[in-house]
Every structure is written in C-alpha cells, then in structure tokens.
Amino acid sequence: MGGSMGFLGKGLAPTQLLNVVMGSLYKQFTQKRIDSFEDFHVAVLDIFNNFNSALPGKHFDFPTPDEIKECFKRWEEARDEEEKKTVFIEFMTKSVKPSKLDDTTLITGIVSPPAAMAAKRAGENVPQLKLLKLVPDVIFVPSVTILAIVSAKLSRRTFLK
Incomplete structure (x- = not known):
C-alpha cells in the first residue's frame, strides 16, 4: 500500500x-x-x-x-x-x-469539576440549599467549571492590565 x-x-x-x-x-x-x-x-x-x-x-x-x-x-x-x-x-x-493557555486557566479547569461535585454534595445537606438536589450533576458541574474558568480569565486580565 x-x-x-x-x-x-x-x-x-x-x-x-x-x-x-x-x-x-x-x-x-x-x-x-x-x-x-x-x-x-x-x-x-x-x-x-x-x-x-x-x-x-x-x-x-x-x-x-x-x-x-x-x-x-x-x-x-x-x-x-x-x-x-x-x-x-x-x-x-x-x-x-x-493563543496560549496560561497555567491558571489549566489548573482551574482541572480542579473545578471535583470541587463542584464536593460543593454540591456538601450543599445538599444544608437545609437552605435543598434545591441543589433538583439540579442534575450533568448540568451543575460543567456550569460551575465554565464559570470558574471565565472568572479566572477575567480576574487575571484585570490584575495584569
């Protein structure tokens, strides 16, 4: 061939x-x-x-x-x-x-999904946050991850410029 x-x-x-x-x-x-x-x-x-x-x-x-x-x-x-x-x-x-990914964005993307799951599990036991049980993990984890990455990028841009 x-x-x-x-x-x-x-x-x-x-x-x-x-x-x-x-x-x-x-x-x-x-x-x-x-x-x-x-x-x-x-x-x-x-x-x-x-x-x-x-x-x-x-x-x-x-x-x-x-x-x-x-x-x-x-x-x-x-x-x-x-x-x-x-x-x-x-x-x-x-x-x-x-464009290059900075270390902050990469670390935030790796750390935030497990942190989001831990925060959700801990929040489900708090009486005021019982509504967290209604949000599926498939929606909650990516949403929190994206918000964390966006906030990390924005804060990095604000502090560096």
Missing part, C-alpha cells in the same frame, strides 16, 4: 501552501472597501475572527491596535497593488500567533 502512495507526489511544499493561503486571505481582504483606518482595522479583525471560527482547536490572538495602525500606514504608503500585498503578507505572517 505504501508503494502506491508514492505516485501521488510530495504535495505542496510549506512555502507554496503559505503562498496559497496568504493569497486567498489577501483576496478576501481586498474585497472589502478600505477608505480609512477603521475599515482596515475591521477587515483585519474579520480575518482573525474567520480564523478562530472556522478552524477547530487552536485559536489565534488578535494583533494589537498599534500593530494594525503601523501596518495600515505602511499599506497606505505602498505604491502599487503588489507592494500592498507584500505588506499585508508580512503583517499576517508576523501577527498570526496561536
């Missing part, structure tokens, strides 16, 4: 694949009307939003507004369409970075 697969060739080289992807991204980018920085900013964020919604698994961090503003200035100064495309491709290859 391996011998028959050899006839298919090696496929696209990574640089060829990158050129194809960037070319299609630039085509999608230029289909929008760009008259100002706000239009440029929205078009760039739309591309990153499409990345994150279309690709399962890893998501990508958005570039900062300052990085987008710097790219817009270089893009505006470009003389012809080919130079604009080069500026755009350089910006995208530099700016597309996979």
Whole structure:
C-alpha cells in the first residue's frame, strides 16, 4: 500500500501552501472597501475572527491596535497593488500567533469539576440549599467549571492590565 502512495507526489511544499493561503486571505481582504483606518482595522479583525471560527482547536490572538495602525500606514504608503500585498503578507505572517493557555486557566479547569461535585454534595445537606438536589450533576458541574474558568480569565486580565 505504501508503494502506491508514492505516485501521488510530495504535495505542496510549506512555502507554496503559505503562498496559497496568504493569497486567498489577501483576496478576501481586498474585497472589502478600505477608505480609512477603521475599515482596515475591521477587515483585519474579520480575518482573525474567520480564523478562530472556522478552524477547530487552536485559536489565534488578535494583533494589537498599534500593530494594525503601523501596518495600515505602511499599506497606505505602498505604491502599487503588489507592494500592498507584500505588506499585508508580512503583517499576517508576523501577527498570526496561536493563543496560549496560561497555567491558571489549566489548573482551574482541572480542579473545578471535583470541587463542584464536593460543593454540591456538601450543599445538599444544608437545609437552605435543598434545591441543589433538583439540579442534575450533568448540568451543575460543567456550569460551575465554565464559570470558574471565565472568572479566572477575567480576574487575571484585570490584575495584569
């Protein structure tokens, strides 16, 4: 079986694949009307939003507004369409970075399900919280886990920025 697969060739080289992807991204980018920085900013964020919604698994961090503003200035100064495309491709290859999970989020995601189950079991014995018995574990545990992760991310962002 391996011998028959050899006839298919090696496929696209990574640089060829990158050129194809960037070319299609630039085509999608230029289909929008760009008259100002706000239009440029929205078009760039739309591309990153499409990345994150279309690709399962890893998501990508958005570039900062300052990085987008710097790219817009270089893009505006470009003389012809080919130079604009080069500026755009350089910006995208530099700016597309996979988002990273921090240790706090990972630990919160691991610790919160058992803690939620223990809290539910303990709360069922308190007379004022008898209603916890009515909530199924299948709904309670994921809800508490998601709330814990969201609150950990929000508190981390608030304290770091």
